[in-house]
Structures are given as C-alpha cells and as structure tokens.
Amino acid sequence: MTRTCFKMWRSTGIALLTVLFSMTFLHPLGAQRHEEQRGEPNRGAGAPRGRAEGQRQYVERPYHGSVRHSDFGVVRREHEDVHRNYDVDVNHGWGRFWGGFVTGAIVGALPYGYQSVNVGGVPYYYADGTYYQQAPSGGYEVINPPAGATIPQSPPGSIPVVVGNQVYYYMDGTFYVQQGNGYVIVPAPLGVTVPELPSAATQVVVNGNVYYQFNGVYYQPIIQNGVTMYMTTAPQ
Amino acid sequence: MKETNAALMRLPQRFRPLLAVLALLSLGGLAARAAEPPAGTNGIGISHHADELLRRTSDYLSQSPFFSVNAEVWQDAVMASGQRVQATRTVDLQVRRPNRLRAELRSTRRNRGIWYDGKTVSILDRNRGTYGTVAAPNNLDEMLDSSLLRFGIAIPLEDLIESNPYAEAKQKVSSGTDIGPTTVLGVPCEHLAFSQTNIDWQIWIEDGPRPVPRKIVIIYKDEEGSPQYTALLNNWDFETKLPEFVFKFEPPPGAAKVNVMELGPQNRNQQSKKEE
Numbered sequence: 001m002t003r004t005c006f007k008m009w010r011s012t013g014i015a016l017l018t019v020l021f022s023m024t025f026l027h028p029l030g031a032q033r034h035e036e037q038r039g040e041p042n043r044g045a046g047a048p049r050g051r052a053e054g055q056r057q058y059v060e061r062p063y064h065g066s067v068r069h070s071d072f073g074v075v076r077r078e079h080e081d082v083h084r085n086y087d088v089d090v091n092h093g094w095g096r097f098w099g100g101f102v103t104g105a106i107v108g109a110l111p112y113g114y115q116s117v118n119v120g121g122v123p124y125y126y127a128d129g130t131y132y133q134q135a136p137s138g139g140y141e142v143i144n145p146p147a148g149a150t151i152p153q154s155p156p157g158s159i160p161v162v163v164g165n166q167v168y169y170y171m172d173g174t175f176y177v178q179q180g181n182g183y184v185i186v187p188a189p190l191g192v193t194v195p196e197l198p199s200a201a202t203q204v205v206v207n208g209n210v211y212y213q214f215n216g217v218y219y220q221p222i223i224q225n226g227v228t229m230y231m232t233t234a235p236q
Numbered sequence: 237m238k239e240t241n242a243a244l245m246r247l248p249q250r251f252r253p254l255l256a257v258l259a260l261l262s263l264g265g266l267a268a269r270a271a272e273p274p275a276g277t278n279g280i281g282i283s284h285h286a287d288e289l290l291r292r293t294s295d296y297l298s299q300s301p302f303f304s305v306n307a308e309v310w311q312d313a314v315m316a317s318g319q320r321v322q323a324t325r326t327v328d329l330q331v332r333r334p335n336r337l338r339a340e341l342r343s344t345r346r347n348r349g350i351w352y353d354g355k356t357v358s359i360l361d362r363n364r365g366t367y368g369t370v371a372a373p374n375n376l377d378e379m380l381d382s383s384l385l386r387f388g389i390a391i392p393l394e395d396l397i398e399s400n401p402y403a404e405a406k407q408k409v410s411s412g413t414d415i416g417p418t419t420v421l422g423v424p425c426e427h428l429a430f431s432q433t434n435i436d437w438q439i440w441i442e443d444g445p446r447p448v449p450r451k452i453v454i455i456y457k458d459e460e461g462s463p464q465y466t467a468l469l470n471n472w473d474f475e476t477k478l479p480e481f482v483f484k485f486e487p488p489p490g491a492a493k494v495n496v497m498e499l500g501p502q503n504r505n506q507q508s509k510k511e512e
C-alpha cells in the first residue's frame with residue numbers, strides 16, 4: 001500500500017517537474033513575455049543593454065521626448081563621459097570651469113595648486129585650464145596654451161569630442177588628447193564641431209561669412225541637430 | 237489524506253500512467269492560458285479601456301484642423317561630473333493641418349523658434365544670433381521624419397502633431413493599462429501606462445468631452461539610469477484661428493544665416509539599420 005502510494009506521488013511529481021521544466025526552458029515566448037512583464041527590454045542577440053560582457057557600453061539616444069522616433073539614433077558608446085544628447089537645456093557644467101583667461105594679463109603670484117609644465121625645455125605653469133610664463137618684468141604672464149604641454153588630468157570642465165576613434169578633450173579653445181597617463185595639447189583638428197566658443201574668441205567676417213577666431217583657429221557657426229554649434233575650419 | 241490514498245489505490249494499475257498524463261496536460265493547459273493575453277485586452281496586451289481612450293485622444297487631435305498648446309518640459313540630463321539633473325524648457329506649439337507648424341522653445345539657456353510653412357523648415361537661435369532654413373515635405377508627418385532623420389532637428393511634442401498617433405503607438409506598444417483616475421494640476425484625468433521594447437510611457441488624458449493629453453512621461457529604460465522626459469500640457473486652444481503669418485519666418489536683423497548640417501554617415505547607418 002505505502003509503496004504503491006509512493007509510486008503514484010512519484011509519477012505525479014515527475015509530471016509536475018516536466019511541466020515546470022518545459023515552461024521555464026522550452027517556451028521562449030513565455031520567457032520573453034515574462035521578461036517584458038518585468039519591464040526589461042527585448043535586447044535581441046548581441047545587443048547589450050547598458051553593460052556588455054567584458055566591456056561596459058552605454059546606451060544613449062540623441063533626443064528624448066518622442067514615442068514616434070524613440071528608436072532613432074540609439075548609440076552604444078564606450079565612453080561614459082561622452083554624451084550626445086544635444087537638445088537639452090542644461091549647461092552640463094562645462095563652462096563653469098572656463099576661466100575666460102586674458103592672454104597677456106600679468107599676475108603677481110601663481111594660483112594655489114599650480115603645476116610646472118615643460119615644453120621643449122621652456123618652463124610653463126598651469127592651473128585650472130590657464131597657462132602662465134614668467135614675465136620679464138616680474139610676475140607671471142597669461143599665455144595661450146602651448147602645443148605639446150602635458151598635464152596629468154584632463155582639465156576640469158573639458159568637453160569630450162569624438163572624431164572617428166579619437167577622443168579630444170576640448171576646453172576654451174584648446175584640444176587635448178590622452179597620451180599615456182597624461183593629456184597633451186594638440187593642434188586644433190579641422191572639421192571638429194564643438195558646442196561652445198572659446199571665451200576669448202572674436203567675430204570676424206570673411207567673404208561675407210561669419211566666423212569666430214581664437215589662437216589662430218577659425219570656428220564657423222552651424223546648426224547641427226537643431227542647435228548652434230561651431231566647426232573648426234579654414235575660412236574660404 | 238488516507239481517503240485520497242485509498243481512492244487512488246482503488247484505480248486499476250493501468251490507469252495510473254494515464255492519471256499522470258492527464259495531470260501533465262492540465263498543467264500544460266494552465267501554462268498556455270497564462271501565456272495568453274489577459275482577459276479584457278485587445279490581443280497584444282493593451283486593455284480595452286486604455287486602447288479606447290488612446291484612440292479617442294488620437295482621433296480628437298488628428299481631426300482638429302488647428303490647435304495651440306503650451307508645455308513645460310522636464311528632461312533628465314547628465315552633467316560632466318556624471319550627476320543626473322533635470323533640465324527644463326517651455327514649448328509653445330501651434331499646428332495647422334495639414335502642413336503648418338510653429339514652435340517656440342525657451343529656457344534660461346536657449347531661445348529658439350521653429351517655423352514650417354509647407355515648403356521649408358526654419359530654425360532661429362536667438363541667443364546665438366543664427367538661423368538656418370532647409371527644404372521640407374508638404375505634410376506634417378513627412379516633415380517630422382525629414383527634419384529628424386535628415387537634419388537631426390527634433391520637432392517638440394511631435395506625438396501630438398502626427399496625423400495618427402494611435403496607429404503609430406499601436407505598432408510599437410507591447411502592453412497598455414488604465415491605471416485609473418487622477419488629477420494633473422487640478423484637472424481630472426485618466427492615467428494610462430504603455431510599454432514598448434526600449435521605453436515605457438504614460439499619458440494623462442483629460443476627462444470629459446475634450447480628451448486632450450495633460451501630461452506625458454517617457455522613461456528610457458535601456459539607458460543608464462533610465463532617464464525620464466516629462467511634458468505638462470496646458471492652455472489647449474482649438475478655437476483661435478492661426479492665420480498664415482504665424483507660420484512665415486522673417487529673420488531678425490543681425491541674425492547670421494548658417495548652414496544646417498545633414499546628419500553624418502554614422503547616423504544614417506543607424507537609421508538604415510532601424511528601417512531594415
């Protein structure tokens with residue numbers, strides 16, 4: 001009697017386990033529906049969400065605010081600090097650090113926390129995005145950022161700008177790239193679009209077209225993604 | 237328990253496997269029923285009430301020959317430090333079907349206007365003194381697509397502008413629910429929630445004979461931190477006529493005409509992948 005009962009319950013138990021197994025593993029539609037009910041998106045094969053195996057990726061789209069175009073322009077980026085959401089009315093905290101330095105100004109003492117920078121045997125001093133050189137008359141003169149200068153961190157408030165596979169860190173008219181453990185000033189690449197003009201840029205008109213000029217670089221205003229941006233260019 | 241066991245024992249031995257199969261089939265049937273859309277839905281997981289309300293709103297907007305509305309938009313943004321903050325702007329929108337639109341977008345940082353006259357879209361950036369004009373198709377739906385897909389110009393509140401918001405939403409929505417009655421800034425509304433692959437969105441529809449949206453929330457659940465977009469809509473006006481001059485762009489003195497850049501190949505590739 002006891003043995004027969006055991007067999008009965010064993011049969012029923014096996015049947016239940018079979019059903020549970022098939023519901024869990026052999027019913028992809030059910031599994032997908034379950035995932036959607038939890039609010040998880042259907043990622044599709046090879047489409048990571050937020051994080052990829054081995055390497056972190058960040059999902060971003062350039063615009064928010066539309067159901068019609070909610071799938072448009074979705075990018076998976078490698079860099080956490082590169083944001084392509086163009087049409088947002090916020091300052092991103094960039095300009096907060098842009099001192100708006102005045103080339104040629106003389107200061108009596110270097111700012112607290114300055115760093116010494118040597119370019120081709122010439123000593124310079126750097127603090128908060130501004131470069132100084134010892135003035136012949138005493139004190140320190142504010143100079144345009146010298147190409148080749150290397151600083152240990154990207155300047156606070158610099159804007160990451162991606163061109164191909166290269167990330168430039170743009171700050172107030174100066175472009176840095178990461179080299180080893182430092183960030184080195186490089187000549188402004190042509191055709192790069194930046195969201196802010198250098199604070200010391202001046203307007204010039206060439207052949208009837210408006211440009212802005214700073215430190216030998218021309219910036220052409222354009223409308224890109226619905227907002228005014230500035231493209232480094234050679235005036236024509 | 238003893239009685240159950242005794243009843244089972246009274247069954248002939250050959251029926252016992254059959255009992256196990258029946259149990260399996262019953263449970264399989266239950267599982268299949270669980271996988272079906274819930275009762276009261278339209279077959280793709282949208283409740284009938286939510287479906288009907290969304291359709292009413294869509295019909296009301298698309299059958300209105302013209303309208304004006306103001307919106308306060310709140311949008312999550314990521315600072316350079318990584319901190320998430322909310323940015324805000326106001327939108328004043330005027331639409332005359334089938335092919336006229338005017339929008340003003342204002343914040344403390346930006347002040348822009350968009351004009352669509354059935355032939356061109358012009359955008360004026362007042363703070364930076366620039367404007368640009370591009371050719372546009374002759375109806376609102378195609379203009380919305382062309383502006384964004386070719387030039388990256390996002391027309392604000394475009395889900396209220398397109399000719400059939402219901403059909404557009406229905407193509408993408410996987411589930412929809414009527415959350416229930418509530419108020420938005422004191423206005424009685426019905427709160428609906430919908431889910432799609434990458435976004436969840438909600439809409440608060442005004443009760444009564446004028447089923448206009450009073451609030452829209454979109455949550456981008458595939459993005460880091462699930463940023464949110466919120467639009468509060470007020471001053472709906474379906475009475476004041478919108479004459480032609482409203483949609484005619486006149487560049488202000490001193491504004492510089494600049495090029496409106498087409499999207500680069502990378503964006504075009506993304507779009508073509510989407511269309512595949």
